[in-house]
Amino acid sequence: MGHREIYMAAPHMIDRLSILLVLLGVVSSRPSSSMLQGMNLPHMTWDVEEVSGKSFDYIIVGGGTAGCPLASTLSMKFSVLLVERGGSPYENPLVIEKKYYGLSLLETDYFSSLSQRFVSADGVSNLRGRVLGGSSAINGGFYSRASREFVERSGWDQEMVEKAYEWVESRVVFQPALTPWQTTTQFGLLQAGILPYNGYSLEHVEGTKIGGSIFDKSGIRHTSADLLRGGNPENVTVLLNATVKNIVFRNSSGGNETWATGISFIRSDQSTEETFEAFLNMANDSTAPQGDIILAAGAIGSPTILLLSGVGPPKHLEKFDIPVIVNLTGVGRDMKDSPCISLLADSRPMERPADPPQVTGIASDLKFVIEAGILPISFNTTLIPVAGKLAFPVSKGRLKLNSTDPRENPSVKFNYLNKEQDLRQCVEMVELLQRVVSSQAVTIFLGVEHKKGIMSGQEELSSFCKKNVRTFYHYHGGCPVGSVVDSDYRVHGVKGLRVVDGSTFLESPGTNPMATLMMLGRYQGMKILQERKSA
Numbered sequence: 001m002g003h004r005e006i007y008m009a010a011p012h013m014i015d016r017l018s019i020l021l022v023l024l025g026v027v028s029s030r031p032s033s034s035m036l037q038g039m040n041l042p043h044m045t046w047d048v049e050e051v052s053g054k055s056f057d058y059i060i061v062g063g064g065t066a067g068c069p070l071a072s073t074l075s076m077k078f079s080v081l082l083v084e085r086g087g088s089p090y091e092n093p094l095v096i097e098k099k100y101y102g103l104s105l106l107e108t109d110y111f112s113s114l115s116q117r118f119v120s121a122d123g124v125s126n127l128r129g130r131v132l133g134g135s136s137a138i139n140g141g142f143y144s145r146a147s148r149e150f151v152e153r154s155g156w157d158q159e160m161v162e163k164a165y166e167w168v169e170s171r172v173v174f175q176p177a178l179t180p181w182q183t184t185t186q187f188g189l190l191q192a193g194i195l196p197y198n199g200y201s202l203e204h205v206e207g208t209k210i211g212g213s214i215f216d217k218s219g220i221r222h223t224s225a226d227l228l229r230g231g232n233p234e235n236v237t238v239l240l241n242a243t244v245k246n247i248v249f250r251n252s253s254g255g256n257e258t259w260a261t262g263i264s265f266i267r268s269d270q271s272t273e274e275t276f277e278a279f280l281n282m283a284n285d286s287t288a289p290q291g292d293i294i295l296a297a298g299a300i301g302s303p304t305i306l307l308l309s310g311v312g313p314p315k316h317l318e319k320f321d322i323p324v325i326v327n328l329t330g331v332g333r334d335m336k337d338s339p340c341i342s343l344l345a346d347s348r349p350m351e352r353p354a355d356p357p358q359v360t361g362i363a364s365d366l367k368f369v370i371e372a373g374i375l376p377i378s379f380n381t382t383l384i385p386v387a388g389k390l391a392f393p394v395s396k397g398r399l400k401l402n403s404t405d406p407r408e409n410p411s412v413k414f415n416y417l418n419k420e421q422d423l424r425q426c427v428e429m430v431e432l433l434q435r436v437v438s439s440q441a442v443t444i445f446l447g448v449e450h451k452k453g454i455m456s457g458q459e460e461l462s463s464f465c466k467k468n469v470r471t472f473y474h475y476h477g478g479c480p481v482g483s484v485v486d487s488d489y490r491v492h493g494v495k496g497l498r499v500v501d502g503s504t505f506l507e508s509p510g511t512n513p514m515a516t517l518m519m520l521g522r523y524q525g526m527k528i529l530q531e532r533k534s535a
């Protein structure tokens, strides 16, 4: 029994970070002009009054992984407002510096920390980014493209997808220099039989490979916010520290159509009482706006905003007295998260430098993805979890409102391992993880620190899976293509409203999703520019 309990990196081992924050003298996240000079970033403001009542060609809600490249792309031809509930990532060492990787995940508060914690109704603790750059500002920075098959199934144009990936990669992606632990992981994966060896590759292919990283050679993170430099910064206004509450709708003059014409927002640090509005440019009161409100608030944020705006299942909206604008029962459905199992390779907390994953093992027909970083569990201690995810879970769940305050988390249930197929695969994956942990490479690297408890048998392994399932942070769904948005990512039943982020995925890109979400922002932006040109 003993090894099972200590196998997991338990959440209660996480210390408070206050001491660290004092030690670091963490500055406010207000960027100084010196640092931002010459970066060619768009105008950023915290002043809601500056934006209140103004009109723009496009309004993007959520300055995250997909939202930033989308804003940048649309700004080449149009004026864009990008609204982000968090602050700026620039000059915040917890975002920017690789040596502090993982610390921003430890200390969370309700309304202002970089990471917002949420606990799914399954009891699994999870995180979402709350800062310009979104989850790309708090994540492991591992960059890997989706497979061609995924792109095909998504119905995207292969050539445009290729160009969009390249646009992203030339700006924020770097080939990592392997750390000693990542070199060890690479050998451990190969010794566990995850073959062939593919060297450095951005492609999602079976075997062991080194992926790309958004940390550069000097250990500086390049979040999606850096992609704002790629467009026409003069045509983007970034409003920070403002939380969008709902979309503002209007009936067409004939009364037969509903148009999204604006957004309503609050200051992120205030109560919901004082609200402000911004609008889409309207050429003419009797024709629909040509631009769109585009939600890019992530898999938790975007369905929440639709529900708060009255777009969703009527029965659920009635419980919160929200008037129904569109009866769209798919909103909040098809929420999925890859079940993750993480086995500790070391036996006790140590003081090692944090080490985000640079290497991955992709096994069993792309079903399993395995990585091993060195993660802080307090400001001076780390653990080494060898973590595997099921890439294609069939279990799915639902997101529902829990409050009408847009800053609060909704309630989410993923139903991890509910379906027999997922549980069977989990058992198979734990066997593989054990082979990695007990590989010769890992054993030699960790020496006396090494821990290898071997579990076996269907029953022991399934119960281990059920007790220890956690997240790989690759959750998605809530506004799936088909039931909520069409193939152009327009929300059904209204004009002028789209969703472009992880909430639209029906399945995960198999690999880590960040690359595909950065690409999707660029890709959908290019699609819209093309559409407008031919109109």
Ligand SMILES: Cc1cc2nc3c(=O)[nH]c(=O)nc-3n(C[C@H](O)[C@H](O)[C@H](O)COP(=O)(O)OP(=O)(O)OC[C@H]3O[C@@H](n4cnc5c(N)ncnc54)[C@H](O)[C@@H]3O)c2cc1C
Pocket: 061, 062, 063, 064, 065, 066, 067, 083, 084, 085, 086, 105, 127, 128, 129, 130, 131, 132, 133, 134, 135, 136, 138, 139, 140, 141, 142, 143, 144, 242, 243, 244, 245, 296, 297, 298, 299, 301, 302, 305, 406, 472, 473, 474, 475, 501, 502, 503, 511, 512, 513, 514, 515, 517
């Ligand atoms: C801890 C962690 C580690 C991860 N590691 C990796 C990794 O190494 N590699 C990888 O590929 N993927 C990784 N992922 C997954 C990946 O980062 C996410 O899938 C991806 O970033 C999600 O992108 P998104 O655009 O859908 O949402 P986000 O990037 O989360 O963007 C949503 C944005 O909208 C804002 N927002 C939300 N609601 C509102 C509102 N009401 N008003 C205004 N703004 C709002 C949020 O603050 C946020 O900035 C990780 C995720 C986490 C959490």
Ligand SMILES: *[C@@H]1O[C@H](CO)[C@@H](O)[C@H](O)[C@H]1NC(C)=O
Pocket: 057, 076, 077, 078, 079, 232, 234, 235
């Ligand atoms: C900004 O967008 C407007 C459209 O609203 C366009 O007319 C203008 O040329 C753009 N400005 C620049 C500097 O590209």
Ligand SMILES: *[C@@H]1O[C@H](CO)[C@@H](O)[C@H](O)[C@H]1NC(C)=O
Pocket: 028, 029, 030, 046, 086, 087, 088, 111, 112, 113, 240, 241, 269
């Ligand atoms: C913006 O939000 C961040 C993060 O919550 C906070 O640190 C910062 O002080 C806020 N800035 C302003 C001007 O409110």
Ligand SMILES: *[C@@H]1O[C@H](CO)[C@@H](O)[C@H](O)[C@H]1NC(C)=O
Pocket: 249, 250, 251, 255
């Ligand atoms: C639009 O029209 C419907 C029915 O005619 C009405 O109930 C609704 O309040 C109107 N919506 C707006 C935003 O004016």
Ligand SMILES: *[C@@H]1O[C@H](CO)[C@@H](O)[C@H](O)[C@H]1NC(C)=O
Pocket: 254, 256, 257
């Ligand atoms: C609504 O009416 C307008 C003007 O009569 C027409 O152009 C448009 O196609 C109609 N829309 C729908 C959804 O029926």
Ligand SMILES: *[C@@H]1O[C@H](CO)[C@@H](O)[C@H](O)[C@H]1NC(C)=O
Pocket: 284, 285, 286, 287
């Ligand atoms: C608005 O558009 C309608 C339909 O295209 C047109 O008949 C009308 O003249 C336009 N009004 C203005 C003020 O431009």
Ligand SMILES: *[C@@H]1O[C@H](CO)[C@@H](O)[C@H](O)[C@H]1NC(C)=O
Pocket: 314, 327, 328, 329
């Ligand atoms: C909403 O739509 C669903 C199916 O599309 C339908 O079954 C239901 O009756 C509708 N509800 C209302 C209140 O119109």
Ligand SMILES: *[C@@H]1O[C@H](CO)[C@@H](O)[C@H](O)[C@H]1NC(C)=O
Pocket: 349, 350, 351, 380, 381
């Ligand atoms: C971490 O810091 C605390 C407080 O300064 C100290 O007591 C502890 O020994 C340190 N742990 C390690 C592993 O260095």
Ligand SMILES: *[C@@H]1O[C@H](CO)[C@@H](O)[C@H](O)[C@H]1NC(C)=O
Pocket: 119, 402, 403, 409, 410, 411, 412
């Ligand atoms: C839902 O709201 C209640 C009351 O405000 C709170 O106690 C609970 O923790 C919330 N649930 C979630 C999942 O946030």
